[in-house]
Amino acid sequence: MTTSPTISELAVPGVRSLVPYVPGKPIEELERELGISNIVKLASNENPLGTNPKVAAAIHATLPELIRYPDGNGFRLKTVLSEKLGISSQQITLGNGSNEILELVARTFLSPDLDVVFSQHAFAVYPIVTQAVGASAKIAPAINYGHDLAAMLALIDENTRLVFIANPNNPTGTFLGRNELENFLMALPASVICVLDEAYYEYVSPELRSDSISWLNQYPNLIITRTFSKAYGLAGLRIGYSLSSPEIANLLNRVRQPFNNNMLALTAAETALADHEYLEKTIAANDAGMQQLTAAFQALSLDWIPSAGNFVSVDLKQTSMPIYEALLRKGVIVRPVANYEMPTHLRISIGTEKENQTFIQALDEILNDV
């Protein structure tokens, strides 16, 4: 008699050994656990300014339409994006967050005989989407926590179909300049798709930013991903997009669900794009908050990784988990990054001045055992 397999053994091999993504601890969860309120969450790189009132009004105006399916082609949002970015609508793919785009790319281009190159300390979703489709990850060692593009190139062989580069990278905040990136694209075989993940693009100062969109003409294997979750403050609605050659957009469009973006998210993104003031306030608050946090780290004699994003990873020079837990007990949620091979760091999202101050004071008390 043959024994029947366990349910787990029925899953495809990549999924059987997959370790799920660990999100930042939700505020409500900590409220339930500790029975306290006034919790400060600096754990998911969210926009601390609160919901944009113009977005709230646009959503309210859309509510009577909820009986309808959303526009499955996202015509209006794509039109606004294409005008703003100076590219054709045919080059835009909308996703349920840019995470969905990463998954669509993996499902479109990968199979179990192929591999994917990304960096040590790179965004946790890259290994997940790779493994879920049974492909193999090849991980290039980082230099000073940042991407070593030469080491990444050295890992590429005839089985490599995809590279992921986050710029700035999460959770390190490290940033690659335009020359480095352009040289990498030039050296990359045309048979390898390059995903350039620009989730934090808006936070990078204009002098430093790459005009990555201009590279699309030259590199039909390039996919740029961006999101409304971070600087535009729409993380709860799940909407992001990619820019690519029309050929790639056409392929991704075959794989995606017909209504992957909901109506409220489409309306909100369109409204948010038109509101320059909210974006400017967001960036000014982020710059000030970054100063505030790094000055405090300096005063505490702690090192941090210089960050181009809306978060900063600080080195506590000891296993950071007990400090993370002590912060939780004081009502402050930050992000442990041991799963990124950074066991002595914590990643802090930039909050409002008051939230940052609450965190700084709590950290000071814990480190100085007050």
Ligand SMILES: *Cc1c(COP(=O)(O)O)cnc(C)c1O
């Ligand atoms: C936050 C983040 C994303 C975007 O996630 P969404 O699905 O758009 O909310 C993508 N890449 C990186 C590196 C991120 O940190």
